[in-house]
Amino acid sequence: MSRVDDLIERYAPAGVAYKTIGEVATCIAGATPAKGVPEYWDSGTIPWMSSGEVNKETIFSTEQKITQAGYESCSTRMVPANVVVIALAGQGKTRGLVARTRIALCTNQSLAAIIPGDELIADFLWHYLRTQYHRLREISSGEGTRGGLNLQMIRAYCVPVPPLEVQREIVRVLDAFTELEAELEAELEARKQQYAHYRDKLLLQGGHRWASLGDIGRVAMCKRIFKAETRPHGHVPFFKIGTFGGEADAFISRELFDDYSGRYSFPRVGDVLISAAGTIGRAIPYDGRDAYFQDSNIVWLEHDESTVLNAYLRHWYSVITWPVTDGGTIKRLYNDSILRARIAVPSLDEQRRIVAILDQFDTLVNDLSSGLPAEIEARRQQYAYYRDRLLTFKEAVA
Numbered sequence: 001m002s003r004v005d006d007l008i009e010r011y012a013p014a015g016v017a018y019k020t021i022g023e024v025a026t027c028i029a030g031a032t033p034a035k036g037v038p039e040y041w042d043s044g045t046i047p048w049m050s051s052g053e054v055n056k057e058t059i060f061s062t063e064q065k066i067t068q069a070g071y072e073s074c075s076t077r078m079v080p081a082n083v084v085v086i087a088l089a090g091q092g093k094t095r096g097l098v099a100r101t102r103i104a105l106c107t108n109q110s111l112a113a114i115i116p117g118d119e120l121i122a123d124f125l126w127h128y129l130r131t132q133y134h135r136l137r138e139i140s141s142g143e144g145t146r147g148g149l150n151l152q153m154i155r156a157y158c159v160p161v162p163p164l165e166v167q168r169e170i171v172r173v174l175d176a177f178t179e180l181e182a183e184l185e186a187e188l189e190a191r192k193q194q195y196a197h198y199r200d201k202l203l204l205q206g207g208h209r210w211a212s213l214g215d216i217g218r219v220a221m222c223k224r225i226f227k228a229e230t231r232p233h234g235h236v237p238f239f240k241i242g243t244f245g246g247e248a249d250a251f252i253s254r255e256l257f258d259d260y261s262g263r264y265s266f267p268r269v270g271d272v273l274i275s276a277a278g279t280i281g282r283a284i285p286y287d288g289r290d291a292y293f294q295d296s297n298i299v300w301l302e303h304d305e306s307t308v309l310n311a312y313l314r315h316w317y318s319v320i321t322w323p324v325t326d327g328g329t330i331k332r333l334y335n336d337s338i339l340r341a342r343i344a345v346p347s348l349d350e351q352r353r354i355v356a357i358l359d360q361f362d363t364l365v366n367d368l369s370s371g372l373p374a375e376i377e378a379r380r381q382q383y384a385y386y387r388d389r390l391l392t393f394k395e396a397v398a
Helices: 002-011 051-056 068-072 122-130 133-139 151-156 164-203 254-263 310-317 335-340 348-366 371-390
Strands: 017-020 025-029 046-049 064-066 084-087 098-101 111-116 158-161 209-212 217-221 236-239 272-275 283-285 298-303 342-345
Touching: 002 164, 025 151, 046 068, 051 084, 051 098, 084 122, 098 122, 111 122, 111 151, 122 133, 122 158, 122 164, 164 310, 164 348, 164 371, 217 335, 236 254, 272 310, 283 310, 298 335, 310 348, 348 371
Parallel strands: none
Antiparallel strands: 017 158, 025 111, 046 064, 084 098, 084 111, 209 342, 217 298, 272 283, 272 298
């Protein structure tokens, strides 16, 4: 920080100028060759970027390439390497996201390329526009998720333009954080692959007897809760397929919970809850906290742990290929399909050994309070903190 402060004091003691992007860069929108013309796409060599690829943040390659004929058939234009690309539109949270490129490419019409002039470094602009995500979405035309940015809005958007020496130092500092995050994410992916390898090796090893889940227990579920019995706020969260594994958006009364959990099927601490609709097969152990779960959509295997440990069963749920019925409005996993699934059943001591090994991997790659995910989140927060501090300037008085 002191190095940046010293540079600002030296090169911009009166403050930093803010200019519109149109004053310091060229903005170009892309286009898409006709999808139904094979000669525009088959064996293409020209990198063509779609809006969903901004999530990569730094672009070293594109998922699709077009041919010279495809390029000439539409209004897309080649842009050089080391520019900023911004999503003008896109599904969900895409609009307003930015990426920086490391190759020459062209884009579709939902992206705009910002090619900096002599006063602006592309990587500095990328870091700055990442802080402007919510503001860019606010100025988008239209309402809600269907809004969109356009070239006029981008050109009129004001950004700080500190001296190049300051920009380079800020990029150096912030890139150190993003590079560390990338290294951690690469390590996390490697550990996930390692976890999957040992999980499959340990669970699928030969020499153990096999049994269906129906031989081990029965499918259980909570008593049905009707919509009129829920409320948006309350004491006991009620989880449905859309909120299972996240934050509840519905609640039931304490009286109803005490009545139903006492008189009807209710999971024991450690029982592994399974999503039987929506995200099929998502498995989450019940932690004992007061909560109620949507009948038929969230179920568990009621069984005797003298045969199969719940902790062992949870790891098996991640390797079973569940037979999903694609009928009606949502996909479903029916009870009969759950009970027909087969698993290896070693001795309880062997189950405990397997669980101890796999739990260590699971914590390393999935636990948000420890392990690599926690470290990555900490680095992201650290990056955001320094990014916001480094990219906040006193504006020079004209």
